[in-house]
Amino acid sequence: MPFVRGLQFLFVLLAVLASVWARADLLLHPTRLVFEKNTRTAQLELINNGTEPATYRISLVNKRMTENGEFIAAKAAQGDERFADQLVRFAPHQVTLMPGTSQTVRVMLRKPADLARGEYRTHLQFDRVANPVAAGPAAGEAPPGEVGVAISVMVGASIPVIVRNGDLAAPSVALSQLELVKAGEAPALRFAIERAGETSLYGDLEASFTSASGKAQKVGQAAGVAVYTPNALRRATLPLAAPSGGLARGTLHLVLRSRPEAGSIVLGQADLAIP
Secondary structure: HHEEEEEEEEHHHHHHOOOOOOOEEEEEEEEEEEEOOOOOOOEEEEEEOOOOOEEEEEHHHEEOOOOOEEEEEEOOOOOOOOOOOOOOEEEOOOEEEEEOEEEEEEEOOOOOOOOOOOEEEEEEEEEEEOOOOOOOOOOOOOOOOOOOOOOOOOOOEEEEEEEEEEEOOOOOOOOOEEEEEOOOOOOOOEEEEEOOOOOOOOEEEEEEEEEEOOOOOEEEEEEEEEEEOOOOOEEEEOOOOOOOOOOEEEEEEEEEEEEEOOOOEEEEEEEEEEE
């Protein structure tokens, strides 16, 4: 149903991140870069998925994550925030891609010897440079009703660049405040992710429903969910696909696992009894 698909798209957008969708003209891989231990260089692939040549300007932008998973520009660090824009360099700063071609962006770490321990973050921002001939009065506008982080016209995309200095404690996680919400025929699970520790949290969510008869069925999932430092709380809503018998007289089980490349380890889980 359109409403369910809309909720799914919105959740993945707020989740961080984290993923860049192929709706528009630019694909980015990977969708985050992490410098830790002895890592000093990394690279990112940009792919023009469109049908026309495109030029993108690349820059570093510091961003702050809200409790709802949105990103807002941050001019100066507040509280325990640590930004990494002064720690990384990259090249090139602008690329022009023909349709179907790719470009590698090289990112380099410059870590001072006296850098304080902790996790630092900035974002690589990719902004399309408008074609002055083709650009019209609607340039820069997203299609009505669409939400996305991939680039279309002058809309920008960004990926996090994380620098970890020192032997940092892995995050501990608690899933709490589970609540089943129903809007018409589209159920969803509202919940909170509580993060503690010295590093950001990044993983995949999965929801399953076990009926009174003991039959378990997956009813929802979202990949690439993030809670970045220094945030201790992230509120989210996961759309659910109700089983044939409906979401009644059973238990909803929500689990957060690390990404497959990190072993798909269970980071946190919680249950909600449904009368």
